[in-house]
Amino acid sequence: MLNNALFTVDYSEMVIVKDIDFYSLCEHHLLPFFGKCHVAYIPSTKVIGLSKIPRMVDVFARRLQVQERLTNQIADTIRDKIAPLGVAVVIEATHLCMSMRGVQKQNSFAVTSAMLGAFRNNTRTRMEFLELIKLRSVVPGLSGSSAAAEACTGDE
Ligand SMILES: [Zn+2]
Numbered sequence: 486m487l488n489n490a491l492f493t494v495d496y497s498e499m500v501i502v503k504d505i506d507f508y509s510l511c512e513h514h515l516l517p518f519f520g521k522c523h524v525a526y527i528p529s530t531k532v533i534g535l536s537k538i539p540r541m542v543d544v545f546a547r548r549l550q551v552q553e554r555l556t557n558q559i560a561d562t563i564r565d566k567i568a569p570l571g572v573a574v575v576i577e578a579t580h581l582c583m584s585m586r587g588v589q590k591q592n593s594f595a596v597t598s599a600m601l602g603a604f605r606n607n608t609r610t611r612m613e614f615l616e617l618i619k620l621r622s623v624v625p626g627l628s629g630s631s632a633a634a635e636a637c638t639g640d641e
Contacts, residue, residue, distance in 0.1 A: 517581050524542070527602070
Protein backbone atom coordinates (compact mmCIF):
# COMPACT_ATOMS: atom_id res chain seq x y z
CA MET A 486 0.00 0.00 0.00
CA LEU A 487 2.90 2.35 0.68
CA ASN A 488 5.25 1.12 -1.99
CA ASN A 489 4.65 4.01 -4.37
CA ALA A 490 5.13 6.61 -1.69
CA LEU A 491 8.64 5.85 -0.52
CA PHE A 492 11.56 8.04 -1.37
CA THR A 493 14.99 8.71 0.02
CA VAL A 494 16.24 11.74 1.91
CA ASP A 495 19.60 12.73 3.31
CA TYR A 496 18.42 14.59 6.39
CA SER A 497 16.84 13.47 9.65
CA GLU A 498 14.13 15.82 10.78
CA MET A 499 10.97 14.89 12.57
CA VAL A 500 8.05 14.58 10.17
CA ILE A 501 4.63 15.14 11.72
CA VAL A 502 1.15 14.70 10.36
CA LYS A 503 -1.35 15.75 13.00
CA ASP A 504 -5.12 15.91 13.39
CA ILE A 505 -5.88 13.09 10.99
CA ASP A 506 -9.60 12.45 11.36
CA PHE A 507 -10.59 8.82 11.51
CA TYR A 508 -13.73 6.83 12.05
CA SER A 509 -13.67 3.19 13.13
CA LEU A 510 -15.78 0.44 14.62
CA CYS A 511 -15.06 -1.22 17.95
CA GLU A 512 -14.80 -4.95 17.33
CA HIS A 513 -16.16 -5.89 20.75
CA HIS A 514 -19.35 -3.88 20.66
CA LEU A 515 -19.70 -3.05 16.98
CA LEU A 516 -20.09 0.59 17.90
CA PRO A 517 -18.21 3.53 16.43
CA PHE A 518 -15.16 5.13 17.90
CA PHE A 519 -13.68 8.14 16.21
CA GLY A 520 -11.34 11.03 16.74
CA LYS A 521 -7.93 12.25 15.73
CA CYS A 522 -4.67 10.52 14.98
CA HIS A 523 -1.24 12.14 15.16
CA VAL A 524 1.74 10.52 13.48
CA ALA A 525 5.41 11.44 13.59
CA TYR A 526 8.58 9.77 12.47
CA ILE A 527 12.24 10.57 12.12
CA PRO A 528 13.51 9.31 8.78
CA SER A 529 16.64 7.27 8.48
CA THR A 530 17.06 6.91 4.73
CA LYS A 531 13.49 6.81 3.47
CA VAL A 532 10.39 8.92 3.92
CA ILE A 533 6.74 8.36 3.17
CA GLY A 534 4.74 10.75 1.04
CA LEU A 535 2.77 12.87 3.50
CA SER A 536 -0.55 12.16 1.86
CA LYS A 537 0.01 8.44 2.32
CA ILE A 538 -0.13 8.62 6.09
CA PRO A 539 -3.80 9.68 6.40
CA ARG A 540 -4.62 7.08 3.78
CA MET A 541 -2.88 4.42 5.83
CA VAL A 542 -4.77 5.49 8.97
CA ASP A 543 -7.95 5.18 6.96
CA VAL A 544 -7.15 1.69 5.72
CA PHE A 545 -6.53 0.38 9.23
CA ALA A 546 -9.48 2.27 10.73
CA ARG A 547 -11.89 0.82 8.23
CA ARG A 548 -11.54 -2.63 9.80
CA LEU A 549 -13.14 -3.73 13.05
CA GLN A 550 -10.66 -2.40 15.55
CA VAL A 551 -9.64 -1.72 19.09
CA GLN A 552 -7.91 1.56 19.64
CA GLU A 553 -4.64 0.10 20.92
CA ARG A 554 -4.27 -2.19 17.92
CA LEU A 555 -5.04 0.60 15.49
CA THR A 556 -2.35 2.71 17.15
CA ASN A 557 0.20 -0.08 17.04
CA GLN A 558 -0.59 -1.13 13.48
CA ILE A 559 0.06 2.36 12.17
CA ALA A 560 3.36 2.62 14.07
CA ASP A 561 4.50 -0.89 13.14
CA THR A 562 3.69 -0.40 9.47
CA ILE A 563 5.73 2.78 9.24
CA ARG A 564 8.60 1.11 11.10
CA ASP A 565 8.50 -1.94 8.84
CA LYS A 566 8.26 0.05 5.61
CA ILE A 567 10.97 2.65 6.04
CA ALA A 568 12.98 1.62 9.12
CA PRO A 569 13.01 5.15 10.57
CA LEU A 570 14.99 6.28 13.61
CA GLY A 571 11.70 6.53 15.47
CA VAL A 572 7.93 6.46 15.08
CA ALA A 573 5.24 7.97 17.28
CA VAL A 574 1.50 7.54 16.94
CA VAL A 575 -1.08 9.09 19.26
CA ILE A 576 -4.80 8.52 18.89
CA GLU A 577 -7.49 10.45 20.76
CA ALA A 578 -10.91 8.90 20.37
CA THR A 579 -14.45 9.01 21.64
CA HIS A 580 -16.02 5.58 22.13
CA LEU A 581 -19.74 5.23 21.77
CA CYS A 582 -19.48 1.82 23.42
CA MET A 583 -18.34 3.60 26.57
CA SER A 584 -20.94 6.33 26.56
CA MET A 585 -23.78 3.96 25.68
CA ARG A 586 -23.03 1.36 28.31
CA GLY A 587 -23.66 3.53 31.31
CA VAL A 588 -20.18 4.83 31.92
CA GLN A 589 -20.97 8.41 30.95
CA LYS A 590 -19.57 9.61 34.22
CA GLN A 591 -16.19 8.32 33.27
CA ASN A 592 -14.34 9.98 30.50
CA SER A 593 -15.42 8.38 27.24
CA PHE A 594 -12.40 9.95 25.63
CA ALA A 595 -9.42 7.62 25.35
CA VAL A 596 -5.85 8.37 24.37
CA THR A 597 -3.47 5.70 23.16
CA SER A 598 0.11 6.02 22.03
CA ALA A 599 2.81 3.93 20.44
CA MET A 600 6.38 5.19 20.76
CA LEU A 601 9.13 3.37 18.93
CA GLY A 602 12.86 3.96 18.54
CA ALA A 603 13.95 7.51 19.29
CA PHE A 604 10.52 8.44 20.61
CA ARG A 605 10.76 5.69 23.18
CA ASN A 606 14.41 6.15 24.10
CA ASN A 607 14.81 9.90 23.95
CA THR A 608 12.71 11.97 26.34
CA ARG A 609 13.44 15.20 24.54
CA THR A 610 12.33 13.83 21.18
CA ARG A 611 9.17 12.46 22.73
CA MET A 612 8.40 15.72 24.54
CA GLU A 613 9.01 17.70 21.37
CA PHE A 614 6.46 15.57 19.58
CA LEU A 615 3.90 15.72 22.40
CA GLU A 616 4.35 19.48 22.60
CA LEU A 617 3.78 19.84 18.88
CA ILE A 618 0.52 17.94 19.13
CA LYS A 619 -0.31 19.63 22.46
CA LEU A 620 -0.79 16.41 24.36
CA ARG A 621 1.67 16.46 27.20
CA SER A 622 -0.51 14.26 29.35
CA VAL A 623 0.29 11.12 27.40
CA VAL A 624 2.33 8.80 29.57
CA PRO A 625 5.83 8.79 28.09
CA GLY A 626 6.84 5.61 26.35
CA LEU A 627 3.70 3.71 27.12
CA SER A 628 1.81 1.95 24.43
CA GLY A 629 -1.89 1.73 25.00
CA SER A 630 -4.19 3.31 27.54
CA SER A 631 -6.16 1.61 30.24
CA ALA A 632 -9.26 3.65 29.48
CA ALA A 633 -9.71 2.21 26.03
CA ALA A 634 -8.71 -1.26 27.18
CA GLU A 635 -11.37 -1.22 29.84
CA ALA A 636 -13.91 0.13 27.41
CA CYS A 637 -13.47 -2.58 24.87
CA THR A 638 -12.38 -5.69 26.69
CA GLY A 639 -15.01 -5.70 29.42
CA ASP A 640 -18.31 -7.53 29.46
CA GLU A 641 -19.85 -8.15 26.07
ZN1 LIG B 1 -16.09 -1.13 22.57
